[in-house]
Amino acid sequence: MLQTKRNVRDEKTIDFHLANSKNLLLIFTRNPELGKxxxxxxxxxxxxxxxxxxxxxxxxxxxxxxxLYVKKCVYYSEEIWQDDIWDNTIYDKKVQVGTDLGERMANAFTQGFAAGFERIIVIGSDMYDLDQSDLQESFTALENNDYVIGPAVDGGYYLLGMKKYKQELFSNKQWGKDTVLEATMTDLSDEKVAVLAEKNDIDHYEDIKDIRVFAPFLKHM
Incomplete structure (x- = not known):
């Protein structure tokens, strides 16, 4: 059984089974600037x-x-913003390094494993369908699997986690294309992998036009 404890501050449930300094969550984000x-x-x-x-x-x-009771690090696309929504007391902050998404993720995972973390998961910062329980499930899945992946509807993935580094996952991919998930699963064909539920990634107008929560942003349409 997973032991949980109520957080008095905001009544959210924290999974203390995940309270392990060896777990690391990487959050890849773009600096929120107009037109970028x-x-x-x-x-x-x-x-x-x-x-x-x-x-x-x-x-x-x-x-x-x-x-989420794990170590967390935000990787910015351009530069670190100290006074933003990512609380400095909760999130470490770094800048993505690499010529494409694969190289940037590879560098982040490599840094994490070099720092002594044993289970590392990366997500983006724009998944409305994702919630805290999904992330808890993902770290728990790495207890009995070497990799965990969350397939996206568009043919990519919204989450990738591992407890042993595999360079092939970050090489020879057409990032942003609908072939990424298939190519990644091919790389993992001989590995022990947990596959999460498919979720909708938000990249196009069609991804949000029928979701009520986004209606206020589309009144001008």
Whole structure:
């Protein structure tokens, strides 16, 4: 049984089975600047609406990660912002390093394992379908599996976790294309992998147009 304890501060449940300094959550994020985030979404809804939607998603990601009882590190796309929504007392902060997403993730995982972490998971910062229980489930899955992956509807993945480093996962991928999940699963064909439920990634207008919570951002449409 997983032991839980009520957090008096905000009545959220924390899974103390995950209270292990050897667990690390990597959060990849873009600095929320006008015209520089959610560009495919912005092509339909405009830069200002896309930025507002992205900020909304960032706040959601804070809500589902801040009370997760693991070590957490935010990896910024451009530069570290000290006074933003990512509380400095909760999140470590670093800058992504690499020429493409694969190299940037590889460097982050390599740093994490070099620092002594045993189970590492990476997510983006724009998954509205993701919640804290999904992240708890993912770390728990790594107790009996070497890898965990969350397939996205668009053919990519929204979460990748491992307890042994595998360089192939970050090489020879067409990042942003619908072939990423298939290629990654091929790399993991001989490994012990836990596969999570498929979820919707938010990149295009079609991903949000029928979801009520996003309606206020689309009134100008």
């Amino acid at each position: 985030c959610k560009t495919r979404l912005a092509a339909k809804v405009g830069d200002e609406a896309a930025l507002d939607i992205y900020k909304f998603l960032l706040n959601h990601t804070v809500e589902i990660t801040e009370d």
